[in-house]
Amino acid sequence: MLGLDNDPLDREQAIVALWKYSLGGNKCVDNIIQFQGCINLTINLLNSESSSSSEAAAGLLRSISSVNQYRAVVAESGAIEEINGLLSQPSLTSEVKEQSICTLWNLSVDEGLRTKIASSTILPLLIMSLKNQDIRVKEAAGGVLANLALTSSNHKVMVEAVPLIGAAAYSSFVPSLLSWPSLPDGTEIERTARGPSRYGASELLLGLSVDEKSTNIQEAKIQAMIGRSKQQFLARTGAIEIEDNKLSITNVPSERQFTLLPWIDGVARLVLILELQDESAISRAARSIADASINEHMRTSFMEAGAVKHLVRLLYHNNDSVQVPVLGALVRLSPR
Structure with missing residues (x-):
């Protein structure tokens, strides 16, 4: 009934019936696979004009690809390429999208197929799906990306794919570090110098030394204390203020302070912080990773x-307060 010469309605009823039957487990999937050409005919129905047929076809492929021995067959039959085209359709329903991405999720379990998935144009589509309102679509897309990240050779292409999606958002993001100081009455201070100001930054960057041998932590701390004292003096006299909520320098919370570490320790600690549940800590770690990614x-x-x-x-x-700095970190980690 799946044959191309059959009536579209008959094909739809057949694919829906097979999908429901496949949910019975591996034994049912084994019985379906015995019919020659069933996978190719199922893939052909992915682009059916009927959303019901598309969903059932994707659902059946999901069931088949959940069995280890059939993943390669599904991929070799062109499922990845067809799903790529399917996900590119703007009018695709959430149900079809969920089943299609879940099929990719199953296929990405196979390490040999991860590179094929990551090297296709599916990657940007998966990243865009993370913003989908349907939690099931979002979860499936995250599952595929998580599996792809398990293969180190995919890291470069994944990092490159993120700026393509988030370039507009990142370009509109202006950190408070770049804010220009103003007087208490709202008067803007004329910008005469284009170089970095000695005292006018709303945050004090203590420094980063890549050359561990030349790092003098104690001297850097002393200079940082002197710089912060000068900032606090200027804040008390009303010469500068922080734009965010108009808080004075003396009211900057303690968690905004910076810690100096040799780079080899700092890298490890920042990556560990990304695994915490504290959203504030994650955001600061992501920003620090972006700031520290100054060279290859x-x-x-x-x-x-x-x-x-x-x-x-x-x-x-x-x-969003986590997503924005995370996106910034991925952009900075991308190859120049």
Whole structure:
């Protein structure tokens, strides 16, 4: 009944029946696979004009790909390419999208298929699906990305895919570090110098030394204390203020302070912080990773420490204050 020469309604009824039958377990899937050409005919129905047929076809492929021995057959039959085209359709229903991405989720369990999935144009579509309102679609997309991140050779292409999706959001993000000081009455201070100000920053960056041998932590701390004292003096006299909520420098909470560490310790600790539940800590760690990714050596260090897989996971965090710095970190980690 799945044959191309059959009536579309008959084909729809047949694929729906097979999908429901496949939910009975591996034995049922084995019986379906015995029919020659069933996978190819099922893949053909993915682009059916009937959303019911498309959903059932994707659902059947999901059931078949859940069995280890059939994953390669599904992939070799062109399922990945067809799902790629299917997910590109703007009018695709959430039900079809869920079943299709879940099929990819099953296929991505196979390490040999991860590279094929990551090298296709599916990757940006999966990242976009993390914003889908349907939690099931979002969860499935996250599952595929998590599996792809298990293969180290995919890290580069995954990092490159993120800026393509988030470039607009990232370009509109202006951290408070770049804010220009103003007087208490709202008067803007004229910007005469284009170089970095000695005292006018709303946050004090204590510094980062990549050369561990030349790092003098104690001297840097002394200089930082002097710089912070000068900032506090300017804040008390009303010369500068923080734009965010118009708070004075003296009211900056203690968690906004910075800690100096040799780079090799800092990289490991920042990656570990990404696994915490504290959203504030995660956000600060992501911003620190972005700030520290100043050259290829540092970017490689973070990637080798496993930062990418945690950042990709955090892309679909439900808090924008986490997503934005995470996106910024992934952009900075991408190859120049």
